[in-house]
Amino acid sequence: MRARYGVPLGITALGAAGVAYAAGFEARSFRLRRVSVPVLPRGANPLRVLQVSDIHMVCGQRKKQRWLRSLAGLRPDLVVNTGDNLSDPDGVPELLDALGPLMDFPGVYVFGSNDYYGPKLRNPARYLFEKLQGRHGLNGNPPAVGAVHNPWEGIRDAFDAAGWLDLTNTRGRLKAEGLELAFTGLDDPHIKRDRYEEVAGGPEADADLSVGVVHAPYLRSLDAFTADGYPLVLAGHTHGGQLCVPFYGALVTNCDIDTDRAKGLSTHRAGGRTAYLHVSAGCGTNRYTPVRFACPPEATLLTLTPRD
Numbered sequence: 001m002r003a004r005y006g007v008p009l010g011i012t013a014l015g016a017a018g019v020a021y022a023a024g025f026e027a028r029s030f031r032l033r034r035v036s037v038p039v040l041p042r043g044a045n046p047l048r049v050l051q052v053s054d055i056h057m058v059c060g061q062r063k064k065q066r067w068l069r070s071l072a073g074l075r076p077d078l079v080v081n082t083g084d085n086l087s088d089p090d091g092v093p094e095l096l097d098a099l100g101p102l103m104d105f106p107g108v109y110v111f112g113s114n115d116y117y118g119p120k121l122r123n124p125a126r127y128l129f130e131k132l133q134g135r136h137g138l139n140g141n142p143p144a145v146g147a148v149h150n151p152w153e154g155i156r157d158a159f160d161a162a163g164w165l166d167l168t169n170t171r172g173r174l175k176a177e178g179l180e181l182a183f184t185g186l187d188d189p190h191i192k193r194d195r196y197e198e199v200a201g202g203p204e205a206d207a208d209l210s211v212g213v214v215h216a217p218y219l220r221s222l223d224a225f226t227a228d229g230y231p232l233v234l235a236g237h238t239h240g241g242q243l244c245v246p247f248y249g250a251l252v253t254n255c256d257i258d259t260d261r262a263k264g265l266s267t268h269r270a271g272g273r274t275a276y277l278h279v280s281a282g283c284g285t286n287r288y289t290p291v292r293f294a295c296p297p298e299a300t301l302l303t304l305t306p307r308d
Contacts, residue, residue, distance in 0.1 A: 027292045030067040030283060032074075033300040035265045037276050039231045040179070040306045041208050047177055047304040050076035050102070053215075053236030054282025056087035056114060057095040064283065064297075065098035072101035074301060077176045079105050081164070082236035082280060083112030083188065083215035085155055087119050087287040092154045103162035106174050108183050110167050111152060112215035112237060113137070113191045114286075118148030121288045124243070127252040136255050137190040139218070144191075167213050169195040173204070182207035184230070190216040190237060190255060202228035209304070217257045217279050227271025232278070232304075238262045240281025244294035263295070278302060 040047060050071060057064070079102050085095050135141050156166060165172035167185020174181055182204040187193035194214070203210030209232070212225035217235035225233045240263035241250025250262035260266075263281035267274050283297035 026296055027285060027290055028063050029296045030064070031296045031298045032071075033264070033281075033298050034303070035278065035300060036303045036305055037232060037265065037278070038305050038307050039209060039276060040304050042306045044179060044208065044306050045177055047078065047179060048074070048076045049078045049080060049302040049304060050074060050105075051080045051082060051234055051236075051278065051280050051300045051302060052099075052102070052283065053082040053280035053299075054084040054112070054239060054284050055095065055098075056084055056119075056282075056284030056286060057091040057098070058088040058287045059091050059094055061094070065094060068098040068283070069101050071299060072104065076102075076105055076301065078174075078181070079103075079107035079164070080213060080234055081107065081109035081159070082213065082234055083110050084114040084236065084282070084284075085111075086114055086150050086152070087284065089118050089148060089150050092151055095155065096158050103159070103164065106176055107159070107162070107164035108167050108172060108174070108185070108213060109159050109164050110185045110187065110213050110215050111156075112188045114150070115152045115155065116150060116188075116191070117144065118150055119286045119288055120147070124289055127254055131252050136218070137216070138192050139190070139256075169193075169198050171199055171204075173207065179208040180206065182210040183213055184210065184225070185213040186215075186221055188215045189218040189221050194218075194221055196221065196224045200224070200228065203230055212275075216255050217253075217261075217277065218255050219257060222257070222268045222275075222277060223270035226268050226273050226275040229273055230275055232276045233268065234278050234280075236280045236282050238279055238281065239285065239292075240279075240295040240298075242285065242289075242292055242295055246294045250295070
């Protein structure tokens with residue numbers, strides 16, 4: 001009997017151990033990624049930008065809340081929140097408590113689909129099937145029916161009260177470390193709320209730096225920002241693939257960007273121009289799939305430096 005059932009039982013045990021690791025350890029093994037991006041004018045002092053994304057807050061996630069509060073110790077010059085803050089309609093108070101210390105710093109934000117709508121239980125294998133069929137969110141699927149609406153207005157009001165700029169299909173400016181920073185943001189392309197035609201026109205000539213900000217890095221948004229001449233675009237949404245293959249990387253991105261750029265710093269080309277692109281792997285998960293494998297939760301401290 002051992003010879004007959006030993007291999008299946010061994011595979012089952014290995015799978016169970018992998019799930020236990022992915023859910024019990026790695027999904028709560030928060031990291032800080034550090035990257036440098038040469039996009040500032042010559043002679044400018046470096047600018048420290050903290051990007052947080054895809055928090056997917058669920059009530060009771062105390063370790064995540066403590067870690068988010070601790071990021072204020074980095075003393076960033078600017079905070080960029082690229083959306084998907086919730087995975088629990090009741091999680092707004094705990095989210096705002098966790099982000100409270102960061103809201104003492106200048107910041108900008110855009111929302112993602114999970115700020116507006118609650119998560120739904122779904123088979124994770126559907127992401128692979130949808131990728132093979134060229135379908136991504138509402139860009140290829142029928143509109144959601146019976147979706148739970150999250151109380152996103154409370155998040156918006158708190159961010160606005162802290163002085164963070166709402167970049168929902170709009171532009172905004174602020175000063176940091178003596179630099180004039182211009183931002184152009186889009187609402188979430190994953191649910192077709194982006195309206196680039198309302199903000200088109202490229203960087204602002206009198207700003208030291210213009211940055212594009214969007215939740216989901218769909219190619220149409222990246223192409224638009226890059227062709228218009230933005231030197232830097234910040235996004236989230238992908239979770240870095242969330243479940244990755246060691247030494248290979250992400251299998252899916254849940255949008256139409258390639259898996260090689262599922263997280264981290266890369267470049268994007270469109271219209272004869274090139275932009276730096278940073279995609280955050282985020283620090284949370286959908287509440288119904290609270291696992292990560294070979295892709296720890298993260299925030300990123302981007303040090304912007306003068307151009308060569």
